Amino acid sequence: MAEVVLAGVGKVYPDGTRAVTDLDLRIADGEFLVLVGPSGCGKTTALRMVAGLEDISEGEVRIGERVVNRVPARDRDVAMVFQSYALYPHLSVRDNIGFGLSLRKVPKSQIREKVEHAARLLGLTDHLDRKPRNLSGGQRQRVAMGRAIVREPQAFLMDEPLSNLDAKLRVQMRAEIARIQRDLGVTTVYVTHDQTEAMTLGDRVAVMKKGVLQQVAPPQELYDRPANLFVAGFIGSPAMNLLQGTLTGTEDDLRVRFTDQSLTLPREVLAARPALRSYLDRPVIAGIRPEDMEDAELADGPEGARLTCTADLVEAMGSDVLVHFAVNAEQVVTEDTRELARDMGTDVLDKAEAGPGGTPMVARFSPRTRIKVGDPVTAQVDTGRMHFFDPETGASIWDSAQPSPRKESE
Amino acid sequence: MTADTQAAPGVDRAAGAPRRSAASRLVNRLGGGAVQAALALIALVWLVPTIGLFVASLRSSTDSGSSGWWTVFTKPAQLTLDNYGNLLDNDSITRGFVNTVMISVPTTVLVVIVASLAAYAFAWIEFPGRDWLFLGVVALLVVPVQVGLIPLIQLFGEVNLFGTVPGIVLFHTAFGLPFAIFLLRNYFAGIPRDLLEAARMDGGTEWTIFRRVIFPLGGPAIASLAIFQFLWVWNDLLIALIFGDEDSYPLTVAIQQQTRQFGSNLDVISSGAFLSLLVPLVVFFAFQRYFVQGVLAGSVK
Numbered sequence: 001m002a003e004v005v006l007a008g009v010g011k012v013y014p015d016g017t018r019a020v021t022d023l024d025l026r027i028a029d030g031e032f033l034v035l036v037g038p039s040g041c042g043k044t045t046a047l048r049m050v051a052g053l054e055d056i057s058e059g060e061v062r063i064g065e066r067v068v069n070r071v072p073a074r075d076r077d078v079a080m081v082f083q084s085y086a087l088y089p090h091l092s093v094r095d096n097i098g099f100g101l102s103l104r105k106v107p108k109s110q111i112r113e114k115v116e117h118a119a120r121l122l123g124l125t126d127h128l129d130r131k132p133r134n135l136s137g138g139q140r141q142r143v144a145m146g147r148a149i150v151r152e153p154q155a156f157l158m159d160e161p162l163s164n165l166d167a168k169l170r171v172q173m174r175a176e177i178a179r180i181q182r183d184l185g186v187t188t189v190y191v192t193h194d195q196t197e198a199m200t201l202g203d204r205v206a207v208m209k210k211g212v213l214q215q216v217a218p219p220q221e222l223y224d225r226p227a228n229l230f231v232a233g234f235i236g237s238p239a240m241n242l243l244q245g246t247l248t249g250t251e252d253d254l255r256v257r258f259t260d261q262s263l264t265l266p267r268e269v270l271a272a273r274p275a276l277r278s279y280l281d282r283p284v285i286a287g288i289r290p291e292d293m294e295d296a297e298l299a300d301g302p303e304g305a306r307l308t309c310t311a312d313l314v315e316a317m318g319s320d321v322l323v324h325f326a327v328n329a330e331q332v333v334t335e336d337t338r339e340l341a342r343d344m345g346t347d348v349l350d351k352a353e354a355g356p357g358g359t360p361m362v363a364r365f366s367p368r369t370r371i372k373v374g375d376p377v378t379a380q381v382d383t384g385r386m387h388f389f390d391p392e393t394g395a396s397i398w399d400s401a402q403p404s405p406r407k408e409s410e
Numbered sequence: 411m412t413a414d415t416q417a418a419p420g421v422d423r424a425a426g427a428p429r430r431s432a433a434s435r436l437v438n439r440l441g442g443g444a445v446q447a448a449l450a451l452i453a454l455v456w457l458v459p460t461i462g463l464f465v466a467s468l469r470s471s472t473d474s475g476s477s478g479w480w481t482v483f484t485k486p487a488q489l490t491l492d493n494y495g496n497l498l499d500n501d502s503i504t505r506g507f508v509n510t511v512m513i514s515v516p517t518t519v520l521v522v523i524v525a526s527l528a529a530y531a532f533a534w535i536e537f538p539g540r541d542w543l544f545l546g547v548v549a550l551l552v553v554p555v556q557v558g559l560i561p562l563i564q565l566f567g568e569v570n571l572f573g574t575v576p577g578i579v580l581f582h583t584a585f586g587l588p589f590a591i592f593l594l595r596n597y598f599a600g601i602p603r604d605l606l607e608a609a610r611m612d613g614g615t616e617w618t619i620f621r622r623v624i625f626p627l628g629g630p631a632i633a634s635l636a637i638f639q640f641l642w643v644w645n646d647l648l649i650a651l652i653f654g655d656e657d658s659y660p661l662t663v664a665i666q667q668q669t670r671q672f673g674s675n676l677d678v679i680s681s682g683a684f685l686s687l688l689v690p691l692v693v694f695f696a697f698q699r700y701f702v703q704g705v706l707a708g709s710v711k
């Protein structure tokens with residue numbers, strides 16, 4: 001077990017594609033780091049550079065004390081779990097799990113012991129003598145895990161290991177991976193584009209966009225203090241609502257103005273985000289999470305923290321109700337939101353052009369709400385929890401006027 | 411007892427549904443049986459010449475000269491093992507048989523080893539000029555054997571390989587390789603990349619990956635290649651005739667020489683031909699299961 005460090009790592013493929021740019025990450029010994037980001041952002045590439053399956057074009061990768069740039073994969077002493085499981089079809093489960101040990105010339109009796117121990121850990125004892133083709137998807141996944149576990153490597157690398165499982169099994173295996181990693185205490189880098197996996201598994205989560213690291217932080221911090229528009233929009237489901245507004249009023253009576261409504265901000269906003277002062281009378285991007293809004297009929301709150309509009313769509317989820325409506329405000333169109341929309345499979349620009357209806361928003365109301373489609377909605381906004389971003393850079397507005405969120409703060 | 415017999419009709423009636431299904435199963439089996447019978451018939455027709463050859467090899471040359479092989483069905487007394495006895499005493503034939511084995515087996519082994527190593531490199535190891543080199547191999551596929559005859563006769567003459575078994579082996583190996591490499595490379599290239607990478611992560615060197623992952627997974631392709639290569643060399647006459655001499659002639663040449671010496675001597679030819687047919691059959695049946703085995707099922711989901 002060891003620390004894994006990426007210092008200024010970059011990757012340019014032979015065909016000229018730049019997949020990763022200046023990636024700095026320090027994964028502590030025993031830490032579970034999750035790498036998330038939209039498809040094609042370079043997660044797999046980054047992981048494969050640590051694994052040694054891809055040349056490192058720039059920077060340095062260290063595992064433990066050792067710089068491994070020039071060390072071949074087989075000597076890096078890390079284990080990888082592939083999305084496809086990559087089990088050897090001609091070998092039994094037992095031999096699949098023990099393959100790495102037998103290549104390392106570990107004595108037979110010891111291999112047997114370790115394989116059986118791993119099998120017990122994974123509930124595979126009854127299947128040891130079967131071939132992979134006779135196993136279910138979940139069992140194959142476990143065999144792939146077992147193959148990594150028995151080697152007792154310096155680090156586990158996992159590339160979307162659960163994406164081939166159905167939803168229920170995925171939840172179960174997710175819990176199991178978390179348990180095994182905690183028990184073994186092996187440094188783990190886990191790639192996924194499922195944010196639930198990212199949030200539940202990671203000690204810390206690293207968000208990437210187009211090969212560039214956006215933020216690394218524990219899951220809750222990522223949610224509470226996103227470094228920029230991209231992270232804000234990527235983490236959280238449904239995604240944070242983003243509105244183009246103007247900061248008006250005075251320091252004692254701060255408001256965000258949208259086209260024809262405004263929200264009063266409590267004092268603590270300025271306390272938490274001193275840099276917001278310099279945005280007075282200037283445009284800002286305001287972010288409101290769906291869960292920070294509530295049906296005004298069910299919630300108390302200041303008069304000035306309400307948005308009124310009409311419900312376009314009401315989705316009852318049981319535990320809560322998602323209410324879609326449009327607010328008369330300019331839609332936020334930046335490079336970040338475009339990237340997010342691409343990831344979601346929608347196109348922001350189309351809607352913006354269609355847009356006298358304003359910016360579409362989603363609110364998560366309590367199931368006690370009686371709002372129906374077409375009803376007028378008054379949403380009580382928890383304005384103290386609103387987010388603010390610089391319209392030019394997309395950076396979160398916190399305490400310094402020139403924040404540099406793109407570097408890891410370690 | 412009475413209760414039993416009385417109950418019987420009731421039981422029968424209750425068993426009516428299953429019985430009907432049993433009947434339909436019978437029909438099914440008949441249908442299957444008809445297909446099987448047809449297949450057996452076709453196989454038999456296909457086998458007739460072979461059986462004819464086999465029977466002819468068990469008759470004396472005078473019998474063969476005077477009547478067809480099917481007369482044994484009325485006169486089984488004609489059958490004799492003399493031909494095979496004579497065959498074993500015939501130096502030319504026994505030497506031919508040994509030579510055939512000495513040529514076919516090393517050639518097959520060499521081709522399989524060299525081609526599978528080369529195919530692995532062409533499929534999975536990055537090196538400069540790889541694709542051009544492979545194109546070269548593909549281009550060699552269309553070079554006919556005959557083109558190589560004269561230059562190689564001269565070359566073999568200079569290095570004293572002409573007329574020797576190793577010379578014939580080398581010739582066959584060289585001309586067998588392009589197709590063998592082409593076939594195996596395409597098969598190996600279809601093995602999922604993840605498997606090789608997993609083996610690499612597991613600590614495999616190129617050599618161990620080849621030996622423990624590629625080679626076993628390439629089983630079906632390697633088996634087919636081995637069979638075809640073996641049969642091709644086993645049945646070859648042209649190369650052996652040109653590159654061999656008295657001491658290195660294989661069975662095909664030896665049999666051919668028997669005809670020239672004595673005009674028609676069916677006894678030697680039939681038994682010799684049957685002998686030369688037997689080994690390929692055994693080889694085919696020994697490796698046949700690899701043809702149908704889908705080894706890759708279930709590796710990568």
Ligand SMILES: Nc1ncnc2c1ncn2[C@@H]1O[C@H](COP(=O)(O)OP(=O)(O)OP(=O)(O)O)[C@@H](O)[C@H]1O
Pocket residue numbers: 013014015017018019037038039040041042043044045046193
């Ligand atoms: N072998 C390659 N040659 C050239 N470009 C490549 C190669 N592999 C990946 N890329 C490119 O590099 C970028 C990053 O790819 P990568 O596979 O790392 O993305 P990812 O984040 O893992 O995406 P996903 O979530 O879809 O798996 C993509 O634009 C991809 O097209």
Ligand SMILES: [Mg+2]
Pocket residue numbers: 043044045159
């Ligand atoms: Mg990927």
